[in-house]
Amino acid sequence: MAASxxxxxxxxxxxxxxPNFLGFALLTLVPVLALxxxxxxxxNVFGQADWTGLANLRRLAGDxxxxxxxxxxxxxxxxxxxxxxxxxxxxxLLLNTRLRGVRFFRTAAFFPYxxxxxxxxxxxxxxxxxxxxxxxxLLGAVGxxxxxxxxxxxxxxxxxxxxxxVWRDLGFYMLLFLAGLxxxxxxxxxxxxxxxxxxxxxxxxxxxxxxxxxxxFVTVVLTIGSLKVFDLILVxxxxxxxxxxxxxxxxxxxxxxxxxxxxxxSAVSVVLFGICIAVTLVQFLVNRRRSA
Amino acid sequence: xxxxxxxxxTDRKTTARRRxxxxxxxxxxLIVASLAVLAPFFWMVLSSLKTNNHVFTVPIRWTPDWHxxxxxxxxxxxxxxxxxxxxxxxxxxxxxxxxxxxxxxxYGFSRLRWPGRDVLFLAYVGTIAVPWQAxxxxxxxxxxxxxxxxxxxxxxxxxxxxxxxxxLMKQFYETVPExxxxxxxxxxxxxxxxxxxxxxxxxxxxxxxLTLLTFVNVWNDYLGPLIYLRDPxxxxxxxxxxxxxxxxxxxxxxxxxxxxxxxxxxxxxxxxGQKYFVQGIATTGIKG
Numbered sequence: 001m002a003a004s005x006x007x008x009x010x011x012x013x014x015x016x017x018x019p020n021f022l023g024f025a026l027l028t029l030v031p032v033l034a035l036x037x038x039x040x041x042x043x044n045v046f047g048q049a050d051w052t053g054l055a056n057l058r059r060l061a062g063d064x065x066x067x068x069x070x071x072x073x074x075x076x077x078x079x080x081x082x083x084x085x086x087x088x089x090x091x092x093l094l095l096n097t098r099l100r101g102v103r104f105f106r107t108a109a110f111f112p113y114x115x116x117x118x119x120x121x122x123x124x125x126x127x128x129x130x131x132x133x134x135x136x137x138l139l140g141a142v143g144x145x146x147x148x149x150x151x152x153x154x155x156x157x158x159x160x161x162x163x164x165x166v167w168r169d170l171g172f173y174m175l176l177f178l179a180g181l182x183x184x185x186x187x188x189x190x191x192x193x194x195x196x197x198x199x200x201x202x203x204x205x206x207x208x209x210x211x212x213x214x215x216x217f218v219t220v221v222l223t224i225g226s227l228k229v230f231d232l233i234l235v236x237x238x239x240x241x242x243x244x245x246x247x248x249x250x251x252x253x254x255x256x257x258x259x260x261x262x263x264x265x266s267a268v269s270v271v272l273f274g275i276c277i278a279v280t281l282v283q284f285l286v287n288r289r290r291s292a
Numbered sequence: 293x294x295x296x297x298x299x300x301x302t303d304r305k306t307t308a309r310r311r312x313x314x315x316x317x318x319x320x321x322l323i324v325a326s327l328a329v330l331a332p333f334f335w336m337v338l339s340s341l342k343t344n345n346h347v348f349t350v351p352i353r354w355t356p357d358w359h360x361x362x363x364x365x366x367x368x369x370x371x372x373x374x375x376x377x378x379x380x381x382x383x384x385x386x387x388x389x390x391x392x393x394x395x396x397x398x399y400g401f402s403r404l405r406w407p408g409r410d411v412l413f414l415a416y417v418g419t420i421a422v423p424w425q426a427x428x429x430x431x432x433x434x435x436x437x438x439x440x441x442x443x444x445x446x447x448x449x450x451x452x453x454x455x456x457x458x459x460l461m462k463q464f465y466e467t468v469p470e471x472x473x474x475x476x477x478x479x480x481x482x483x484x485x486x487x488x489x490x491x492x493x494x495x496x497x498x499x500x501x502l503t504l505l506t507f508v509n510v511w512n513d514y515l516g517p518l519i520y521l522r523d524p525x526x527x528x529x530x531x532x533x534x535x536x537x538x539x540x541x542x543x544x545x546x547x548x549x550x551x552x553x554x555x556x557x558x559x560x561x562x563x564x565g566q567k568y569f570v571q572g573i574a575t576t577g578i579k580g
Contacts, residue, residue: 023393120332133348249423
């Protein structure tokens with residue numbers, strides 16, 4: 001009796017999960033696993049997957065474009081993550097007050113996030129136009145001599161991409177922080193005020209600890225998002241000028257879909273995969289030690 | 293009055309000072325931030341209503357020419373009708389499947405106990421941390437073998453069974469008290485009935501936010517269509533717009549018109565569902 005009931009329950013449970021799981025397993029899980037196999041082959045689009053062992057890895061080690069892409073990915077992530085984190089937290093603190101216009105701004109800040117990358121790139125490329133764009137005209141008007149060439153210049157192309165990236169992501173992360181702020185009990189602030197804590201001390205000893213789960217979540221999502229940045233760069237600068245904004249996922253796309261070197265592109269993918277997992281694990285461990 | 297009188301004098305002084313200064317500083321910060329966020333949209337709409345010669349002038353022309361013919365021209369010069377139709381089909385079908393199968397699976401993961409449940413769910417959560425760019429190549433090979441690439445079906449399959457929907461719905465189901473389904477079970481409702489009659493209606497806020505998120509993601513997806521949709525008849529608005537920009541790369545006013553049109557539908561959807569959207573992200577995002 002009990003056994004057949006348990007079997008029945010298991011069947012019902014599976015029947016709920018199966019429609020989604022079949023699709024998920026075939027289209028996501030299998031490709032993720034196949035990735036590792038592919039990275040040891042020299043598969044190209046028409047050919048056969050020949051096992052080549054560590055050949056792809058050795059080729060990676062000597063591939064200057066790969067190292068450039070890796071460096072640029074870390075550059076983008078290293079600047080984009082802290083800047084977005086600080087600015088979105090600052091905005092959330094601002095919006096958590098009772099100022100008039102707060103609700104309008106909450107909606108406005110979200111617009112960049114729901115706008116397509118293609119439209120964003122089109123408008124920012126025009127705004128960044130070195131001679132005639134509004135950004136440099138405004139900079140000229142306030143007396144900045146020799147304004148940067150933005151997306152057209154090797155030195156400024158990555159900062160340009162980061163500016164647009166921060167502008168786009170701000171609203172989303174601000175919202176997550178805002179939700180986190182609302183979970184901090186109000187009495188904690190009152191108690192701190194009674195104890196004589198100033199605004200900075202309240203922020204330092206009440207707000208920041210209260211936000212820890214949010215900050216952890218935001219940092220992880222933001223870091224993975226930055227490590228895999230692709231369409232923003234593809235449409236805004238196409239990796240250029242030169243290779244100044246070439247990033248890993250774009251390199252994967254180039255090797256795989258443009259040059260049909262699926263095996264080699266998979267090896268690059270494994271590197272990206274490894275970095276994402278490693279960074280997530282480190283953040284997870286740091287978070288656990290802090291909250292312990 | 294008597295209440296304020298009991299407070300220490302210094303406290304009253306600082307509160308008064310903060311009250312007078314804070315709104316000014318706070319509003320100034322809000323205005324600067326709003327301008328920074330909205331300026332590109334202002335520029336986009338402004339340019340779309342100019343003649344091409346007036347988009348880049350020194351100094352900037354701050355007024356539009358009200359050149360509405362850009363909005364007529366673009367329909368005849370581009371495949372806008374096809375792109376919008378394809379994007380709309382994809383957005384609706386994928387969102388429907390994502391919500392349906394996602395909420396169904398979430399019920400199986402959150403309300404029923406069966407062997408292997410937790411391992412399977414871990415697989416879902418694990419893949420959320422894996423960037424799509426890392427496995428898009430094996431996936432593409434698979435789709436090619438199935439003869440699905442260069443069809444709209446590829447896009448549907450790609451996004452309809454996302455782990456994200458299952459995860460989001462499960463988070464929400466876990467906030468619904470177990471007693472409700474227990475009572476329904478005693479009343480003789482089957483598990484499917486409980487899902488249909490109790491969980492679905494209760495989870496409308498989560499469904500609304502998942503619907504909006506999925507819709508926006510599909511509408512704005514660029515990389516997926518770029519890889520899978522080679523045939524111009526299948527292009528979505530993002531691919532179409534990008535190609536259009538390539539073809540008319542000096543027609544700045546027209547490019548901005550296309551950009552406005554690509555943003556407009558999603559802006560309307562967002563404004564209509566804004567409350568749920570903001571709430572949904574706020575409540576489901578954190579518990580991860």
